[in-house]
Amino acid sequence: MMVEVLTPHSSDGIDDVVIVGGGLAGLFCALKLAPRPVTVLTSAPIGEGASSAWAQGGIAAAMSPGDSAEAHVADTIAAGAGLVDEKIARVMASEASDRIHDLLAYGVPFDTDLEGHLKLSREAAHSQRRIVRVRGDMAGAAIMSALIAAVRKLPSIRVLEGFVGERLRMNGKQVSGIVAQDLRGGLTNRLLLPARAVVLSSGGVGGLYAVTTNPQQARGGGIAMAAHAGAILADLEFVQFHPTAINIGRDPAPLATEALRGEGAYLIDNAGKRFMLEIHEDAELAPRDIVARAIHAQVLSGEGAFLDCRQSVGAKFPEQFPTVYASCMSAGIDPVTDPIPVIPAEHYHMGGVHVDVRGRTSVDGLWACGETASTGAHGANRLASNSLLEAVVFATRIAQDLQGSLPSPQRHRWPDEPMPELTDLTEVDEDVVALIRKTMSDHVGVARDGPGLRKALEIFEGLNNRPLMPRLANMALVARCIAAAAFAREESRGGHMRLDFPETSEVWHHRTFLTLEDVDAIVASALLRAA
Known part of the structure; x- marks a missing residue:
């Protein structure tokens, strides 16, 4: 090397x-x-x-x-x-x-x-x-x-x-x-x-x-x-899933900004019914985790989720929200006249x-x-x-x-040296990348539970023991750390939803602080309990 x-x-x-x-x-x-x-x-x-x-x-x-x-x-x-x-x-x-x-x-x-x-x-x-x-x-x-x-x-x-x-x-x-x-x-x-x-x-x-x-x-x-x-x-x-990524099968998923709901857009199902009215007093303006879980449930149920901007924004859409408008139009959706299909997507950590x-x-x-x-x-x-x-x-x-x-710097102008053109990036093992991404979405996503998190930890532990190139090893390590922290927190709070622990617990009314050694201990305990 x-x-x-x-x-x-x-x-x-x-x-x-x-x-x-x-x-x-x-x-x-x-x-x-x-x-x-x-x-x-x-x-x-x-x-x-x-x-x-x-x-x-x-x-x-x-x-x-x-x-x-x-x-x-x-x-x-x-x-x-x-x-x-x-x-x-x-x-x-x-x-x-x-x-x-x-x-x-x-x-x-x-x-x-x-x-x-x-x-x-x-x-x-x-x-x-x-x-x-x-x-x-x-x-x-x-x-x-x-x-x-x-x-x-x-x-x-x-x-x-x-x-x-x-x-x-x-x-x-x-x-x-x-x-x-x-x-x-x-x-x-x-x-x-x-x-x-x-x-x-x-x-x-x-x-x-x-x-x-x-x-x-x-x-x-x-x-x-x-x-x-x-x-x-x-x-x-604590991983935040944006409620309204535009569901058109793109990676990364284009975003339908929160500002649309701020301007009065609302969420409907396949039949045109507003489903947030029954879930939270602020309806579409509820905190993101609540809206994301509601949309997640709608999509899983087959009833679908759509952002309806026709009355609130309407003909002003191209001028007021040009980025969202371009994303929709490129997929054959005109948000001036059509509801936008949406799905939760990982957005912020x-x-x-x-x-x-x-x-x-x-x-x-x-x-x-x-x-x-x-x-x-x-x-x-x-x-x-x-x-x-x-x-x-x-x-x-x-x-x-x-x-x-820091001490006072010694200032020198950087030499104007040309860098090679950034074209073909180093290849990585796409199978490993795909496995990590699927595992995180399936088991460490919007809604989690103990068996799913344990399954994720088993997969990531296997990757942790493989001779991966450093970038992939780092990727697998962070996935393992997030899954371990999610497994340890036995409650639902904010961006962390446990189906097997659906309530917020006063015992967990504190932030989480972990070192890599702590993560190793959580993983070892989780896998031992599964044996």
């Missing part, structure tokens, strides 16, 4: 900061660190493999005269099913306005009225209209476009496209760099980047599921690397690498933000449009922490 040591950007042979991931959190952190030297590793061309670019709803921020950060915190806590860290939620909500103004300064074209004031929309479980959007459903794409342009202009930021982080380099208990695979160079090409600090912002776990709204690159690599380094992981069992209010993990030299991290802001069920907000708030906090804790 060839391991190349990349020439660092500082004179002492060590990079200041390596950021793993080119989504919103990673790029925002890099910008906030300027002019400190930063290397950003990303598996796909910058922005293309990031869930952030696909976010449709927008960013939640209490910026209207009748709203407040306290009201935003209260809504976040209510949606989080009792597990939200109130201190973290308050930090996030109170810094929201500043981060929106940062994004405006970077050139994000948020929707405004004729007087230039930000237009604010409402989404599920929000008590106020506080969602800042771009052309209805294009917030993620517009934000990423603006940040990518800003990153490209800064000489202090080097972006290495086509590299997947595989493992953290350790010096005792201190992170001292990262080993990444060069996707252009075959299975044996590795890159070693020494660093004073590593920030994990490599996205979520949607690629572990057969039906997801996330890019396939989102396979939990950051969580796996942190776990191997001994980091504490948090709330892994509340769990991840445990971090504090500064974004620090339990491992020295390692920070995490975005969907890779678990701050406690979302509890057991994320409130709509809080994910992009959390990403920019804690990316900023990490940058502030690093600026205050």
Whole structure:
């Protein structure tokens, strides 16, 4: 195996900061660190493999005269099913306005009225209209476009496209760099980047599921690397399924944004009956986990689930929601006149690498933000449009922490060296990938039970004992960790639904914190009980 040591950007042979991931959190952190030297590793061309670019709803921020950060915190806590860290939620909500103004300064074209004031929309479980959007459903794409342009202009930021982080380099208990695979160079090409600090912002776990709204690159690599380094992981069992992915058989599944229901769209079955009215007092605006389970049950029963936008949006659909409209029309569905078939799809992971209010993990030299991290802001069920907000708030906090804790950098301009074109990516064992994704969807999905989770653990334990290439091994490891956490939590709460434990239990009124050693113990116990 060839391991190349990349020439660092500082004179002492060590990079200041390596950021793993080119989504919103990673790029925002890099910008906030300027002019400190930063290397950003990303598996796909910058922005293309990031869930952030696909976010449709927008960013939640209490910026209207009748709203407040306290009201935003209260809504976040209510949606989080009792597990939200109130201190973290308050930090996030109170810094929201500043981060929106940062994004405006970077050139994000948020929707405004004729007087230039930000237009604010409402989404599920929000008590106020506080969602800042771009052309209805294009917030993620517009934000990423603006940040990518800003990153490209800064000489202090080097972006290495086509590299997947595989493992953290350790010096005792201190992170001292990262080993990444060069996707252009075959299975044996590795890159070693020494660093004073590593920030994990490599996205979520949607690629572990057969039906997801996330890019396939989102396979939990950051969580796996942190776990191997001994980091504490948090709330892994809490996986949010977006209720209204468009059910047209695509991978990833296109999304029918929450904002459609905020504008008055409602859910119907094959016969045109609204089924949410009997399930929750807020009907279609109930928390996501409740709506997702209702749609899941409708689909399983054969009665179907459709989002009816004909009366609420109607002829305004192409202009107000161009992304959703294009996805529907490409499948022969005109949402102006036809209900949209929908199905729950893995959308967001509340769990991840445990971090504090500064974004620090339990491992020295390692920070995490975005969907890779678990701050406690979302509890057991994320409130709509809080994910992009959390990403920019804690990316900023990490940058502030690093600026205050690292020595002054030796600044040198990165040489303008051309990188090979990112074309054919390294082949992986697609059979293993398919097995992991099917197992997660079948047994660790919207609704779970003990026998199904035990079956998943048996499959993942088998993979754990096979000589898989590092990227696949990391993927199988994260799937195993999520299944183990779900097996251990014997209750239903937020994004975690156990058919054999359907009630919420006071015994489990706490967050989950696990190390890889704890996961091994859960798996061993589960498989022993099955023997």
